[in-house]
Amino acid sequence: MSAQSESLDAYLKARRELIAEDRGLRSDGAAIAHMSGLEELAEQNIRALRKKEIDNVWKAEHDAIPHVFPGMEFLTARGLIEKSEIFQLLKTMPKGALLHAHIDATVDVRTLLRLAEKEPALHIRIPTKLTLDNYTTVIPQFLALPKHQFVSGTIFGDSYVPDTWIRLQDARSSFPQKLGGEKGFDEWVIRSITINPTEAYVTHNTVEKIWQKFQSCFQAAYGLIHCETVYAGYLRESLLTAINDGISYAELRVTFLDKLMVDKNGELTLAHRDWLIIFESVVAGVKEELKAEGREDQFFGARLIYTTLRFISNEELREALDDCIALKQEFPHLIAGFDLVGDENVLKPLLDYIEPLLEFQQKTKELNLDIPFIFHAGETLGDGDSVDNNLYDALLLGTKRIGHGYSLVKHPHLMKICREQSICLEVCPISNEILRLTSSMPMHPLPILLNHGVPVTLNNDDPSIFGNFGLSYDFFQVLISSEVSGLMTLADIARRSFTYSTLEETQKAQAIALWEKHWKHFVEKVAAFKLDGA
Ligand SMILES: O=c1[nH]cnc2c1ncn2[C@@H]1O[C@H](CO)[C@@H](O)[C@H]1O
Incomplete structure (x- = not known):
């Protein structure tokens, strides 16, 4: 061997070692090192x-x-993504657990309308007269009323009195x-409860403006969803959409801000415990449905994360936390944790709520109840602002995961804490x-997190x-935009998702075993996939 090729070999060896060391913190290393022939x-x-x-x-x-x-x-690319062969394959991949979704934003709006328009008690109102000029900007509200309050009529034209149902x-x-x-009409309602590409x-096109539109989507959809007859159908669709995309377990956030929901008679009678029932x-x-189709192994179950909004007072938070405790006592298997939601950039930081939050921890300890905080934190571009600082409070308060x-990538020490204590980031x-x-x-920042081995x-x-139903779209966007991450990265993320859930250890093992079974089938399919021209 010539001196030149020897030094080239040495260089290439050093290069491989440097890369391996750099990639050494990634969590997909073990999965890649132990790939089966088919996985390869x-x-x-x-x-x-x-x-x-x-x-x-x-x-x-x-x-x-x-x-x-x-x-x-995504909103511009969606049509192209749906035609992608990779996307079509990913749709059949077992995705693991869905740990971050707000339940009132999980069902296709057309399906929601189909459910809601069957409900004779549902009413609509708008704050102004609707005209050809203004109708695209007018946002409707919905509410189910008791029979004796039904009002027939039209919302278009001069005869409509603003704000009447x-x-x-x-x-x-x-x-x-x-x-x-x-x-x-349907298109008009849909426009008010979705974000379109022109808006985004x-x-x-700023965080502040898009949040205004985003928040108005929740407000408009609220009354359509929160009425007993629609709600049950809505939850069913929510779960089936996830399951049909390969999600086998979910911890879904529910906002328990309003104390009551409208029952099937249009009366406000359903308390939070009824929502859980x-x-x-x-x-x-x-x-049962899945069992009848021989698909029972595709769904392990679902739990709820109790949430309320970050604008309430400390007194109201104390009430919400007590409510959460009462619900956990009655439905221990259904309540996964507690969170505060809403636009962190304009609402209160966690520090404002520190007293009730610490009291809650003391109380749950005395009651021997396990209700972890699973806080949204750091959903911001800020560097050292109150939203960024929420990360400190979330971690000090022992958050189980971070929404x-x-x-977080601005905080090397906090990344280390997350890595060492297996605190997972629910990345969206x-x-x-x-x-x-x-x-x-x-x-x-996802590649930064993955390369630092942050869960x-x-x-x-x-x-x-x-419009990103299931997890296939998010998985796709991650896969297509990296040359490091591959199928085994996605598999590693999906498999580990159960580990960060609030399931008990034996349940986690069962859920992972089911996942492994589906993964094996999926791998066989992808391994046998013939590329055009191959
Ligand atoms: O990404 C998010 N960050 C913070 N809050 C959110 C996010 N997505 C939805 N919500 C909040 O959840 C409530 C619906 O139950 C909405 O009011 C919305 O503010």
Whole structure:
């Protein structure tokens, strides 16, 4: 061997070692090191497919879409993603646990409308007269009323008195033909409860503005969802959408801000415990349905994270925390934890609530109740602002996981804590992009977290508003925008998701065993996948 080739070999060896050392903190290392032969083939196939797709789709010119690139804005790219072979494969991948989704934003808006429009008690109102000029900006509200308060009529034209309730079915059937009739009505409502690409990328293209639109989606959809007959159907659809995408377990956030929900007679009588009873019976019903189809091994179960909004007073928080305790005592298997939600950038920081939160910890300790905090924190672009600082409080308060934790990468010490104490970040890539924290996936901090070995799960956050149902879209955006992460990275994330859940150890083992079974089938399929021209 010549001196030259010897020094080249030495250089290449040193290079391999440096790379291995740099990648050494990543959590997918073990999964990659112990790949089966089939997993190796599946990984190769996905990487080859990705390369082909990046060249043919994400670097190509498209008439309707001016600038495409891997991991680009989701709302512009969605149509292209849905045509992708990788995406079609990912749809059948077992995704593990969904640990971050707000339940009132999980069902396709058309399905919600189909459920709501069947309910004769539902009414609609708008704050102003609807005209051809203003109708795209007017946001409706909904409420189910008791029979003796039903009001027939129309919401369009001069006869409508602003802020009066009109039966939804009437408002829909009398919606003027020049606005598209019933179809136009549906489109109008859908516009008010979703974010469209023009809003995200043009008219509301700042964190502050998009949050205003985002929050108004929740307010508009609230009354459609929170009425007994619709609610049960809604929860069923929410679970089935997740399960059909390969999610086998979920911890879903529910906002228990209002004390009562409208029952099937249009009366405000359903207390929080009734909401949980409905949830429990829906979970049982879904299990029955799946069993009848021979699919019972696709769903391990679901729990709820009790949430309230970060604008309430300390006294109201004390009430909410007591309510959470009472619910946990009655439904220990259903309550997974406690969280505070809403726009961190404009609402109160965790520090404002420190007294009631510390009292709660003391109380639950005395009662021997395990109700972990699972706080949203650091969902911001700020560096040292009160939202960024929420990370300190979330960790000091012993948060079990961190919702978003977008700004965690600015804190090496906090990353170390998360790594050493297995505190997982519930990362929501598409949500972060649509809510304007990042303009696209290549700018998202996820690779920093993965390369530092910070535990992460991938989540969809508010799919009914963003359109990223299930986890396939978020998994896709992560996979297409990295050359380090591959199929085994996604597998590692999915497998570990159960570990960060609030399931007990034996349940975790059972849920992981089921996941492994589905993963094996999936790997066989991907390993056998024939690339065009291969
Ligand atoms: O990404 C998020 N960060 C903080 N709060 C959120 C996010 N997504 C939804 N919500 C909050 O959850 C409530 C619905 O139950 C909404 O009011 C919304 O503010």
